[in-house]
Amino acid sequence: MTDPRDSLSLAEQGSGPTDLPPPAPLRIAPQTALFLDFDGTLVEIADHPDDVIVPDTLPEVIASLAHALKGRLALVSGRSIAALENLLGPLEVAIAGSHGGEFRPAGADTVAPLADPLPGRVVEELDSFSKANGDMLVEPKPYSVAVHYRRHPHALESLLTRAEALAREEGLKLKHGKQVVELVMPGSDKGSALTAFMARPEFAGTHPLFLGDDVTDEDAFRVLEGLGGHGVLVGPMRPTAAHRRLPDVAAVHDWLAAALRTHDQSEGI
Structure with missing residues (x-):
């Protein structure tokens, strides 16, 4: 079964350097992806x-690149x-x-x-939890579901507890990003x-x-x-x-x- 805390904490990756240099100028070359x-x-x-x-210019920049x-x-x-x-x-x-x-x-x-669809039960459980804890935004996706707690920081601890339990039960990965907790399918x-x-x-x-x-x-x-x-x-x-x-x-x-x-x-x- 997938570890539900996969990618949850950057602290688990080590402290790393105090800073990183900027990238070299981007070269439009055959070797560049x-x-x-x-x-x-x-x-x-x-x-x-x-x-x-x-x-307004972003779609054109993406297409031009x-x-x-x-x-x-x-x-x-x-x-x-x-x-x-x-x-x-x-x-x-x-x-x-x-x-x-x-x-x-x-x-x-x-x-x-690249993954199996997310079980509908997961979205239903998190939606019910959200409504009972300040009506946090639940964002269903085909292969994951995100709960945004930016406006409800007090609910984070209980949200993580519920999400970890669902991850264990369904074999999901739990990702804790910027003011968002997300459960995703393996792959x-x-x-x-x-x-x-x-x-x-x-x-x-x-x-x-x-x-x-x-x-x-x-x-x-x-x-x-x-x-x-x-x-x-x-x-x-x-x-x-x-x-x-x-x-x-x-x-x-x-x-x-x-x-x-x-x-x-x-x-x-």
Whole structure:
């Protein structure tokens, strides 16, 4: 049975360095593959998932990077693919949603699951718990369910106790991120998603970079070394398996924009 505390505590990963250097400028090159988290990496985190502010230019930046990299770009998010497209519009780039439970290569019309669907009982139990503890936001997804406690910090201890029990009973993984506790199906993690993408022909032989901010991104950071790549932590320094760091979402946008400018200049655009 899966350990329900998998990825729960960064303290379990060791203290790590006091800080990390920034990544080198992004090069649009045949050896480059780029994987991007969404919340906390491309957009600022909001109190409610529907309240995030998506810059008007972001969909075009994503599409331009994917085109420049000849398809070697993927979004890897805890949100479902449908939720991402509600915010960004239709996307032709590769996407892994629900922490990797949903897997869709670029240009594909269908989503391939990397995990079994979440038992309906889990959502029902957490929904009942939420209503009895201040009506916390419960966000069901195809392969996971998240409970956002940002507005109800007093409920965290009891929420963790209930979530841990459900994880043990159903063989789920428990992830404790930024003001959110999430139960996910085995196989629905960002490390599995990166491994699946890197097995595809368009990513073969590349050096992957993954940018992410939260505990749920550590699964991806940990597999990168074996894939010949590097993780880039976004946000304040904390214990992490990443090798580089950018301080905030604005720095990510600057880093990506600089790569596109350099590419356009080299192409004479």
